[in-house]
Amino acid sequence: MFRSKTLLPALRRTLLTLTGCLLACAGGKETSPEEHDFSDARGRACRATLEKTSPGSPSVSESVSCEGDTRVCSSESAPCFELSVTTDTYAVMNCPACCRGSASSFLLDECSAVLCETDEDCVYQRAVCEDGACTCPEGVCE
Numbered sequence: 522m523f524r525s526k527t528l529l530p531a532l533r534r535t536l537l538t539l540t541g542c543l544l545a546c547a548g549g550k551e552t553s554p555e556e557h558d559f560s561d562a563r564g565r566a567c568r569a570t571l572e573k574t575s576p577g578s579p580s581v582s583e584s585v586s587c588e589g590d591t592r593v594c595s596s597e598s599a600p601c602f603e604l605s606v607t608t609d610t611y612a613v614m615n616c617p618a619c620c621r622g623s624a625s626s627f628l629l630d631e632c633s634a635v636l637c638e639t640d641e642d643c644v645y646q647r648a649v650c651e652d653g654a655c656t657c658p659e660g661v662c663e
Contacts, residue, residue, distance in 0.1 A: 550574040552581055557644040561615040562633040562654075565589040569604060569644045577646070579663035585615065592631065594619035603627055604635070604644065606657050613648055613655035613662070 552572040559567050567587035571580035583604065591600035601620035605627070606613055613635040618627035635655040637643050643655035645662035 555580070559615075559642060559644055559655075560636050561587075562636060563589070563615075565615065565633075567602065567615060571644070587615070590617070592617035592619055592627070597621060598626075601625060605629070605632060606660055606662060608660070611656045611658065611660045613643060613645065613657060 552574055555571045555573050555576070557569045557571070559569065561567060565587040566589075567585055569583060569585045572582045573580050585602035585604055587602050591602075594600050598619040598621040601618050603616045603618045603620075603625050604613060605616050607629075614629070614632035615635055616627040616629070616632035618625040635643065636653055637650035637655050638653070640648065640650050643650055645655075645657060648655045648657045648662050
């Protein structure tokens with residue numbers, strides 16, 4: 522049987538350890554949004570918001586909003602847009618998708634190229650403008 526005098530310090534140590542762990546786990550770096558306007562080959566005007574811990578760092582999350590047609594989704598998900606990079610040409614594509622939480626799904630044949638005039642139009646820091654469309658050299662965008 523435990524005595525209350527020995528049980529209290531053990532509970533207190535456990536509570537302090539758990540509190541410290543929770544604070545450490547939740548204490549990640551704060552992010553700031555970096556917004557990029559772009560258009561795609563289907564004529565949609567869009568804005569990508571990249572959440573970054575610092576201006577030169579890769580994004581930790583992103584969201585895309587566009588004017589125009591969206592994908593029809595089930596009642597369990599919502600229409601959204603996702604940026605994707607093709608595996609063969611490394612083209613940056615804007616894809617109408619269905620989102621649920623942090624997950625999304627889209628069909629590659631419904632995606633359209635992100636258009637550009639200069640490298641700055643290409644959303645990602647390493648993407649380049651080639652022949653009016655954005656690509657990521659060797660598939661690396663950030």
